[in-house]
Amino acid sequence: MNDFSSFVLKEAKHIVRDRRTMLILFGMPLVLMLLFGFAITTDVRNVRTVVVTSQVDHLTRQAVDRLAASTYFTITATVATPADAELLIRSQKADLAVVFSHDFASRHGGVQFIVDGSDPNMAQQWTNYATQTLLNPEVGLVDLKLLYNPQMRSAYNFVPAIMGMLLMLVCAMMTSISIVREKEKGTMEVLLVSPVKPLMIIVAKAVPYLVLAFAILLTILGMARWVLDVPLNGSMAWIVVISVVYIVLALSLGLLISNVARTQLVALLLSAMVLLMPIVMLSGMMFPVESMPRVLQWVSAVIPPRYYIDAMRKLMIMGVGIEQVAREVAILVGMTLALLTLALKSFNNRLE
Amino acid sequence: MTPSIIVDHVSKAFGEVKALDQVSLQVQRGEVFGLIGPDGAGKTTLMRILCTLLKPDEGSATVDGFDTVGQMAQIRRRVGYMPGRFSLYEDLTVRENLEFFARLFGTTVEAGYSTIGPIYSQIERFGNRRAGALSGGMKQKLALSCALVHKPSVLVLDEPTTGVDPVSRKELWDMLATLKPLGITIVASTPYLDEVRRCQRVAFLHQGRIQGTGSPDDILDRFAHIFNPPGIERADEVQQHTADNVIEVQHLVKAFGDFHAVDDISFNVKRGEIFGFLGANGAGKTTAMHMLTGLNQPTSGTGTVAGYDIRTQHELIKRHIGYMSQRFSLYGDLTVAENIRLFAGIYGMSDSDIERKTTALLDQLQFADHRNDLVASLPLGWKQKLAFSVSIFHEPSIVFLDEPTGGVDPATRRQFWQLIYDAAQRGITVFVTTHYMDEAEYCDRISIMVDGKIRAMGTPEQLKQQFHLPDIDHVFTHLARQANRSSD
Amino acid sequence: MLRHLIRKEFLQIRRNAFLPRLIVAFPIVIMCVMPWVMNMEVKNVKVDVVDNDRSTTSQRLVHTIEASRYFIFAGQPASYEAALADIEHGRADIAVVIPRHFGKQAFAGNAPQVLIAANAVNGTKGSIGSAYLSQIVTVHVAPAAASIEQHVATLNLYNKHQNYKLYMIPALLAIVIMLMCGFLPTLNIVGEKEAGTIEQINVTPVTKWAFILAKLIPYWLIALFVITVCLLLAWGLYGITCQGHVALVYLLAMLLALFFSSFGLLISNYSDTMQQAIFVMWFFVVMLMLLSGLFTPTRSMPSWAYSTTYVNPMHYFIDAVRTVFVRGGGFAHIAHQLAALAGIGAAMALWAVKSYRKNH
Incomplete structure (x- = not known):
């Protein structure tokens, strides 16, 4: 066991001595968490709104005040004709115009929204919110209950996604690069010629990254809980256990890549193209899987982070029991075993 | 047994x-x-x-x-x-x-x-x-x-x-x-x-x-x-080097922090000379060469190369020198002809000149068949001959060679030195570092650097007499063993 | 001199086993797959309906929801708890609970409360889905209240067909430029550093500008090629064309390319290994991208985060290119962004050239 620990120690030194990479490895989670927690949101807020009204009666005024009071809208101008409002939108000075018809007060009159529809999604949300704010539909018709995330904060959705991405990145990319680097530098030859079992070389390489990944995991969870106020509703034990399975899966993927790649550049590009792009795009991290065409949904079915992110969203945010994520966990475990076997099988004891 | x-x-x-x-x-x-x-x-x-x-x-x-x-x-x-x-x-x-x-x-x-x-x-x-x-x-x-x-x-x-x-x-x-x-x-x-x-x-x-x-x-x-191929004869052994100096260096120092990689060296190299710049690993040869070729600024001291100041006119120096570094420095993913055209083009040669000289050069090296081969696919010895030929293709007044023959077998080295002699004959000054002491004997003059300082300088004959030793190998060993420091 | 250096770069790109394929395959894959993926539209929301009333009125409501193209009808569980379990399992996103005596009271004009419980982990999906559902319910229960809504009309300027792809294609252009002009030159220069050939170039009379331009121009041309392919594919595959003048799109792309390639160069000047260069580059690119409004609205950001967009070239680019591509804006509409982009790009280029040293 002694030589094993010396192996791990050596690997740890490699990591620690590369300051810049270390800085990025730990800086990235912090920055991403802060950005997603505080800066990046899909919430509707500060929509630049123009009010178009020809006469100022009591009802119209009330409606405008309701708009102005909400955090969703910022009234930037009041103009007389829809044409003026359109001009403002066209010159990128406003996003939404609310046109009150002259007989708005009479209950027969209506409201027209002129909206910058370039982003159809946001446009629809703006009009939804505006309708609600303006018309204040008869209270009590519908009892709306937003489960798990009553304030609708984007962070709830993103935190599990960041975990899925970063753990994969650190484990898979870093391990593969570190193995390929030894190949490139020629030290792998010497390691292979030693009596140490190749399996041990690999496991020893993986251990520091496992620890690193674990530290990053704890950082993310800690920040989520105390800085971003994201609830950790589910069982911590299971969150950690599933994360460890996922980390092992990522390490196996990294090992597979390192078996294929000969140079660090290829390893980097492979990780970026085979891992990073599909993860960000197809795992449901940013873009919901349900909205994709059928074919892409099939593709996303083989992307491991999808299940991890799903499981984490359910466990952390929804706080469900482990039995509700049994399917995801089973798939993850299966994938891990398959990848691990494949990676170890393809590892070459010799140079060829 | x-x-x-x-x-x-x-x-x-x-x-x-x-x-x-x-x-x-x-x-x-x-x-x-x-x-x-x-x-x-x-x-x-x-x-x-x-x-x-x-x-x-x-x-x-x-x-x-x-x-x-x-x-x-x-x-x-x-x-x-x-x-x-x-x-x-x-x-x-x-x-x-x-x-x-x-x-x-x-x-x-x-x-x-x-x-x-x-x-x-x-x-x-x-x-x-x-x-x-x-x-x-x-x-x-x-x-x-x-x-x-x-x-x-x-x-x-x-x-x-x-x-x-x-x-x-x-x-x-x-x-x-x-x-x-x-x-x-x-x-x-x-x-x-x-x-x-x-x-x-x-x-x-x-x-x-x-x-x-x-x-x-x-x-x-x-x-x-x-x-052990037959030794090479220098066609024009009794060349007169009384002409002007192309390299003049006075009290050159390069310090990295406290460490003086090059510690107050002075020497001159005459036009058409083959100057062997010897020294143990870490004696400061490469650093000195980098200052002469305008890659590094000296910490103190003065020097001129081809008449230009190494402190202020390094970009002008670069027009008049050729350089071949320790690490093989042609582009492996370009063909022989493409490498030649690239470097010749950098020095501003016209397309027709390049074309004509390329053909002549490849014929002379008996390389014509490999004109369109990728450089990476050539054997090491060929690559080095080619790299040297490229470094003097634009007829520089001085060519700097940093361990040009590392890892090459004796016969190829002999051919390589034939090329160096040919270049010297055309009036190109050759400034070369090497770890092969038999090559040192081929130089007109050599200097031996130890711990950042030049400890000996002269023709191979002079040095052998000065130290009463049979060959340069012994002279080198004698001086290099006095080194105190060992680091780059 | 420059001509020879540029020819060398092209030869090297062509000889590379990987790059030519990347350059051809990249825009095709991006254009064929990404518009489908990068879709924040809320679609296929799965709805559970718990009907505690089982009257004709309530059944009519159930049928209306079932018939809506917008929702996928997940089932009719027996109780709210069962529906909640469905949500936890991920079998449903929203549960609608129709209370007992719903039909009777609705007839009596007494507003009965229909409960809509939405999984709001994904806030956008939760809110859009539930808003649409409440609309259905409102129309159904209180036609009087709904009549107000009928007075609400929405006029979409631009993007009349609510095509999300039209909105996202400019973002794809930004990503393409970032990759082609940011990452590739960075790798290229650090690669020459590692191979030692940069030393050979440094002892030649090649000027800094010539060296750097020779690194940039080939990638600019490649970026232009790739953008052209992307625009053609957008037209061929999705029938989407640029609403404004296409020359403006190219102009913007060139300016963004100038920024990214200079930035990549700067990083490679300060890095020793490829790994370092890639990591640093990646770090900054992610930040620039996330804070640019490429995927999420910048105006929703808190003011401190919004203030970073003033120095974010990606933000100016995406703003301007959407104005041209989607809204059909002209030169006057994007003059401000053009100036900012040019300024940031030029500053970055100067810094990059300054930091590249042939003599230490």
Whole structure:
């Protein structure tokens, strides 16, 4: 066991001595968490709104005040004709115009929204919110209950996604690069010629990254809980256990890549193209899987982070029991075993 | 006693290329066995097969009685291997490297100290320095210590002295000699003739086949046309160098922090001269050369190259010099002709000139058939000849050559020097560094740098007389042994 | 001199086993797959309906929801708890609970409360889905209240067909430029550093500008090629064309390319290994991208984060290119962004050239 620990120690030194990479490895989670927690949101807020009204009666005024009071809208101008409002939108000075018809007060009159529809999604949300704010539909018709995330904060959705991405990145990319680097530098030859079992070389390489990944995991969870106020509703034990399975899966993927790649550049590009792009795009991290065409949904079915992110969203945010994520966990475990076997099988004891 | 190593009709092919073709040889226990042959002869492949890194396609090999295919584990416990590139972890310290390799073999530095003591004691005081910051000679000692720390019964060394200065090379072979009483079998490859002579037996490998096995003298004699080609004659020996100086340097210093890599050197080089700039690893040769070629700013001192100030007019200097660096510096993914056109174009030659001169050059080098070959696919010796030709293609007034012939076999080196002589004949000043002392004898004048200072300067004859030594090799060894520092 | 250096870069790109394929395959894959993926539209929301009333009125409501193209009808579980379990399992996103005596009270004009419980982990999906559902319910229950809504009309300027792809294609252009002009030159220069050939170039009379331009121009041309392919594919595959003048799109792309390639160069000047260069580059690119409004609206950001967009070239680019591509804006509409982009790009280029040193 002694030589094993010396192996791990050596690997740890490699990591620690590369300051810049270390800085990025730990800086990235912090920055991403802060950005997603505080800066990046899909919430509707500060929509630049123009009010178009020809006469100022009591009802119209009330409606405008309701708009102005909400955090969703910022009234930037009041103009007389829809044409003026359109001009403002066209010159990128406003996003939404609310046109009150002259007989708005009479209950027969209506409201027209002129909206910058370039982003159809946001446009629809703006009009939804505006309708609600303006018309204040008869209270009590519908009892709306937003489960798990009553304030609708984007962070709830993103935190599990960041975990899925970063753990994969650190484990898979870093391990593969570190193995390929030894190949490139020629030290792998010497390691292979030693009596140490190749399996041990690999496991020893993986251990520091496992620890690193674990530290990053704890950082993310800690920040989520105390800085971003994201609830950790589910069982911590299971969150950690599933994360460890996922980390092992990522390490196996990294090992597979390192078996294929000969140079660090290829390893980097492979990780970026085979891992990073599909993860960000197809795992449901940013873009919901349900909205994709059928074919892409099939593709996303083989992307491991999808299940991890799903499981984490359910466990952390929804706080469900482990039995509700049994399917995801089973798939993850299966994938891990398959990848691990494949990676170890393809590892070459010799140079060829 | 059974032989330590038996290679029986081993063949190995990489795609179309037959790296080894029916190779058979035996090495006795405790023997120092040399593998020699030109670049690409199959030496490295054979060594890798012995170390179980590669499987032979045909035939079999045993090491210490164990089969390299079936009994990999036993062999890996008994072999010490030092690949061509120093396989050290550059970001770990000397001590950490050694400890790691000791642990790798399930032993400790203390347990192995008796074996590595004579070598390791020389670098022990740098125990806390990172391996990446060591000079070539010290890296080599460390790598050897790492390969020996587990007391292997067979030691395989793949060109352990490439890029290492003559003093360190001698030290390495002295150390290998001390291993003899321990009964360690040594298989080593080398391009240096003096090292070949220190083996008990050698095998000459050429194009994947064993051409002959026997005592060093026997083999060197039998293949004299390759190992000891007739010396080259300089057509115009009595050239007058009374003309102007093309390089003038006064009190040049380059300091990195407290460390003076180049410590107050002064010298002149005359037009048309071949100036040999010698020194041990880490003596400051490359740094000095970088200042002359405008890559580095001097810390203090003055100098002119081709009449331009090295401090202020370095971009003008660059128009008038050619440069060929230690690391092979043509683009491997461009063809021969494309490389020539690129560098000629950079110096502003016209397309028609380039075209005409390219054809002439390739004819002269007998390279015309390879005009459209990728440079990466050429053998090392050819690449270096080509790199030199490219560096003087634009007819610079001075060409700087930084260890141009590292790792090349004697015959190719001889051809290379013929090219240098031709260039000098055309009036190009040649400023060259080398670790081959026979090449030093070819220079008009040489200087020997030790610890950042020039310790001796003059014609080879003058230096031999001054120190009362028979050849430059001895002069160099004599001076370089006085060095106190060993770092780059 | 420059001509020879540029020819060398092209030859090297062509000889590379990987780059030519990347350059051809990249825009095709991006254009064929990404518009489908980068879709924040809320679609296929799965709805559970718990009908505690089982009257004709309530059944009519159930049928209306079932018939809506917008929702996928997941089932009719027996109780709210069962529906909640469905949500936890991920079998449903929203549960609608129709209370007992719903039909009777609705007839009596007494507003009965229909419960809509939405999984709001993904806030956008939760809110859009539930808003649409409440609309259905409102119309159904209180046609009077709904009549107000009928007075609400929405006029979409631009993007009349609510095509999300039209909105996202400019973002794809930004990503393409970032990759082609940011990462590739960075790798290229650090690669020359590692191979040692840069030293050979440094002892030649090649000027800094020539060296750097020779590194940039080939990648600019490649980026232009790739953008052209992307625009053609957008037209061929999705029938989407640029609403404004296409020359403006190219102009913007060139300016963004100038920024990214200079930035990549800067990083490679300060890095020793490829790994370092890639990591640093990646770090900054992710930040620039996330804070640019490429995927999420910048105006929703808190003010401190919004203030970073003033120095974010990606933000100016995406703003301007959407104005041209989607809204059909002209030169006057994007003059401000053009100036900012040019300024940032030029500053970065100067810094990059300054930091590249042939003599230490």
